Amino acid sequence: PLSQCLNLYDFEVVGKQVLKPTAWAYYSSGADDEVTMRENSNVFGRIWFRPRILRNVSNINFATTMLGMKTTMPIYITATALGKLGHPDGEKNLTIAAGKTGIIQMIPTLASCSFDEIVDARINDQQVQFFQLYVNSNRAITEKIIRKAEDRGVKGLFVTVDAPQLGRREKDMRMKFDDTGSQVQNEGKDDVDRSQGAARAISSFIDPSLNWEDLQWLRSCTKMPICLKGVQTWEDAVLAAEAGLNGIVLSNHGGRQLDYARAGIEILEEVVTALKARNLWKPTFEVYIDGGVRRATDVLKAVAMGAKGVGIGRPFLYAYSAYGPDGVVHAINLLKAEMEMGLRLIGAPTLADLTPEMVDTRALGSHINPVPESHGSQIYQRLDTAIGM
Ligand code: HOC
Secondary structure, three states: OHHHOOOHHHHHHHHHHHOOHHHHHHHHOOOOOOHHHHHHHHHHHHOEEOOOOOOOOOOOEOOEEEOOEEEOOOEEEOOOOOHHHOOOOOOHHHHHHHHHHOOEEEEOOOOOOOHHHHHHOOOOOOOOEEEEEOOEOOHHHHHHHHHHHHHOOOOOEEEEOOOOOOOOOHHHHOOOOOOOOOOOOOOOOOOOOHHHOHHHHHOOOEOOOOOOOHHHHHHHHOOOOEEEEEEOOHHHHHHHHHOOOOEEEEOOHHHOOOOOOOOHHHHHHHHHHHHHHOOOOOOOOEEEEEOOOOOHHHHHHHHHOOOOEEEEOHHHHHHHHHHOHHHHHHHHHHHHHHHHHHHHHHOOOEHHHOOHHHEEOOOOOOOEOOOOOOOOOOOOOOOOOEOOO
16 A cells, blocks of 8 residues: 555555556666666765754754645656656646645656646646647647647747667567557657667657757747756856756756766766856756756755755656546655654755755765666666776
8 A cells, every 4th residue: 555655665556566567668678787766765875964063953954945845845746758657647637746745846758647637636726837849850749739739828948958869778678569558749740760779669759959059949839948958067057057948957868868977966066066166056047957866965965065856757757647636746755754753864955055064975986886787677786896996
């Protein structure tokens, strides 16, 4: 039963049990040897806390804002594709749960439900949604999608920039894509080859020519704040800030694109340092991370290091695949309870009290030697050969 799920890892176990093998393969797969996917979680184990004492932690408050919009915690539901592989109501499960718990959902371009269905599932007019954008080779289609998002009250645009070509997810490729639940916003492109996994079937319309010069065009399409999702170096973070964007997500696409890309939390330090050195570290340019976040302590580490918030994807997919929106609400409430305890024990009654000195990141740059596992093994091995320590 749901009450026995005590943390986000438990939803993965349940998800594997309830999902069809094709769905499990698509959701759980990472690129190549899945080294980055595992590292996304492992890297949090190299960051330690420096808790402070005697700080009056009777009242804990972790409400914050993202792109100026209120949220009850510094976590948003990040975009994940093909939601109906897990449950007939697909992404609407996430909308309902996000609304009930007061957090922000990022609507995916490649949702199974239509955009309107996901917007219509908002539980009230105040509910905030962002939109994750893949830029289509047909720019007119993209302009139409952006305009529609703005018209329907979406509050921020997150342009995915880490996927000019689909990563090689071999677990997924080994499955014949036989599910019928998807209505991807592929705008008439139905001649896709479905014989090599779900991902390959949906990705052929994405424009690999997208480049920095296109940002002006994107800016001209909308008044919504625009962020880049999938920034992986300080150099690109600086370019994004200089381009006048509103933020970035340090992300490697859940380890599904370039294997051996570093984890977002690992890049965060160099990004913050580079932005500060150039006077680009400002409240008007927000830095988010995603990837491998499973505990509120992961979130608190990221916030202490400068992140405005973090995105979580797969655990919520597993939660609704097994339990519908109640599963996602439960998962979010578990995180809220962990968050309250974490802040209290760290000695930071609010997120503003959580400062870089409260984390010890000295081990962060010491890459654990990642032995590639054979295709898609589910054992998240902890590897003990440290280089350079
Ligand atoms: C080149 C296009 O986010 C996934 C989804 C869809 C990826 C499309 C990439 O499977 O990771």
